[in-house]
Amino acid sequence: MDDQSNHYTTAGIATFLDMFRVQPGVPLERVLEEVSVVLGCIRDLSDQEEARPAAVTALHYLSALAKGLMNDLEIARNSVH
Numbered sequence: 001m002d003d004q005s006n007h008y009t010t011a012g013i014a015t016f017l018d019m020f021r022v023q024p025g026v027p028l029e030r031v032l033e034e035v036s037v038v039l040g041c042i043r044d045l046s047d048q049e050e051a052r053p054a055a056v057t058a059l060h061y062l063s064a065l066a067k068g069l070m071n072d073l074e075i076a077r078n079s080v081h
Helices: 028-047 052-080
Strands: none
Touching: 028 052
């Protein structure tokens, strides 16, 4: 990452599941770390041969969370340019 991208923070605009909003001002590195953890959970849950209903629900929430975080970073990045 270049030096400028290290200064990005969340915009606090993106929502997910129509109930949650990303907090503004979270540093890029923190968001990327958390998204990585969430995506690892999604991968592990989706690797199960027979997903229980609770796992499917968790996948829905976790994927919405990861997408919301990444969308908010994109909004912040585009507002700087």
